[in-house]
Amino acid sequence: MSIGKGDGAQAGGTGASPASAGGGTPGGGPRGPGSRIEFRLDATSGVPTYLQLVHQVEHALRLGYLKRGDQLPKVRDVVASLAINPNTVLKAYRDLEVKGLAAGRPGQGTFIQATLGQVALPELAGLHKSLLGWLTTADSAGLDEDGIVALFTSALRDFYERRGGTGDRRGAASGETEGVA
């Protein structure tokens, strides 16, 4: 486990760097060199903060905003723009490390190491088509949109529970016992 500064948070020199903290720059905040994405926070979603960060990185990977070798935003910059606990950012980055998506380089930052398993385009098209078929069936059975969503969510949960919970979507109760500060 990296302790403290191993994540590119600036080792404090004499005085803070003049980069504004609590940024007021339009567009959401300070941009360190090399951070290609910006995090945002949805306070009302009920999803824990660190998970939101993890999801945003995974989403960015899927859509191509992030590629192998890109640097994730510095912990300090994320903290300054979102006003969240630095330990939360560290936790999110560690989560990505555990999943093998990112790796920290001491003194430099956290960098993307791998991409999410890409599904080939023809496969994606096939999945899309079979999904539409299922939806047609569900619709003719009488389920409305919310019913479909609820059914799907429940089945999704069951599926991952049976699988054993890597990439668990359960939020803060992730099943790890946190013992050491």
Next chain:
Amino acid sequence: MIMNIIETSGLGKRYGGTWALRECTLAIPAGHVAALVGPNGAGKTTLLNLAVGLAEPSAGGITVLGGLPAGSPAALDGIAFVAQDTPLYKNLSAADMLHLTRNLNRRFDQHYAETRLGELGIPLHRKAGKMSGGQQAQLALTLALARRPKLLVLDEPVAMLDPVARHDFMATVLTAMADDGVSVVLSSHVLAELERVADYLILLSRGRVQVAGEVDGLLASHRMLTGPTTEADKYAERPVVHVQRGGAQTHLLVRATADDPVPPSWEAHPVDLEELAMAYLREPGAGALPGPSRGRGTQPSEVTR
């Protein structure tokens, strides 16, 4: 280095005949943002005053920064306190306040303070009394952080600030934590937005500690079960903290982890911090306190009723 930034043992404080704080035993680890939460009059300010040496205990003891007596010169040196309503000398300018704070402390980073005030757009010659609430709070915070403390103690720091000022204030605090490893203890009676900021929670209710522990541990050890009201009273698998009863459907906040089996026809959801805190505040008899391995493993291990 892991140490307890604040450690209390049976701490109590009495004013006249009333105990503002009683039997308070805590071990807050360093390197966290510890949120002290509770309704008005719960004893938050009393606990903070004891920690920074503004008050003497009536019972028990308190040490800070890994064993120093609260209020001792070494403790004063390493702790910076911003009291409620951010007291400043109203007829002194920002520059005067910098000079004053520099004279009263061993360590003061003048360059940091001036740069920071410049970033914030606070002119050095402006008198503190003429600043807006947000600017006063930022000035007080700048003075505190320029002392390069190991612990920053904030008493209801954002209660009087508008949302933008509040965000900027907390961003400054948390950035200092990221940059310098400052530990933070702050009190609040506002629960919203706590989860973003706090990773250690202390719930005070009527002068007693109800809940104390790392946020992750607390959230991992509580679940919200939803099920038929007819079965709610028969549920006994895990300790129940709070019950929300409807005609047909009941929610139970229970002490359980994600691994614990869920009874058939019940659903389990994780709980968020605000929900957890509210539930405990509504149940004065309930508590979730760390077990004997306090200080190293602050996993809550008992519910007291």
Next chain:
Amino acid sequence: MTALTMPTRPGHDAGLRPVPWRRMAWVTWRQHRAALGGVAVFLGALAVYLWLTGLQIHHAYAADCHPASSLACTINFTGRYAVNVNIIRAFLQVVPALIGAFAGAPVLARELETGTFRFAWTQGFGRWRWALAKLVLLAVVVAAAAGAFTVLFSWYASPFFAAGYAIPFATDLFDLLGVAFAAWTLAAFAIGVLAGMVIRRVVPAIAATLAAYAGLALATTLWLREHYMRPLLTTKTNVPGSAWVVSQWYTKGGKYAFGAHGSGIVNAVSQLCHGGNSGLSPAQCLTQHGYTAWTSYQPGSRFWPFQWIEGSWLLALSVLLIATTIWMVRRRAA
């Protein structure tokens, strides 16, 4: 969970020497320069007045008061300027009280009232050292200013003493001369400081300081000061002019008869001396009837010993009050 840990910068806290005392000089000045400035302006204005008037007085005395009993002196000197010194001596009685109340009481009361003590007492300097440095600095400055003022006042008043119009031992001149004025100002400051700490609100503390000072000053001038040394007794009728006559009374046959003022002597004189028509003074008349006149007095030579006594106990009181205040600061619960 990974936690961010201790600061990387070393700091200078090895050995933990206390923050140097001299740092409080600027702090005290900056925080209290309004009060100090007020005292300076107030005393300064009075000083200017005393200087200008004093020049005139000295000039008139030099011109007309040799000898002091001449008519010219009575008209051009005493007649013209006595009013002046009487107003001044009355007014100056309240100056120590004002200085003590307005410079002393707010020092701690304002910190407690506005809540700034939560800032000041959590700084590295430490709260009782902060209080000690501040109070001692202010006390010394205030006492020194008062002492300097006394020098000027003594110069201003000296022609009146030389002309025999007044004596230094006079009740309302004694506490303006020598070391007494500075000592009273210091005591008033100490009272103000303690009142501010106890009462914790500025305006009530000012009021309490004025009241306490008034009580102490009255008790001293009306009762305590007479008893610094046992007064001398004499039956001679011509007590030296520089002496402070404490009281006079008559005895007959070894027993107390009546005091030198009041209904007792008036009745006796009207009965025995035919209402003063016998051509004798009341004193001569009473003596003829067997009464003995007694005077208790403090000779003028005791002026300075009395000054030292009064100065000493006021200084001791001031030290005690300030020490108590600092003790309270050290012990105070928020």
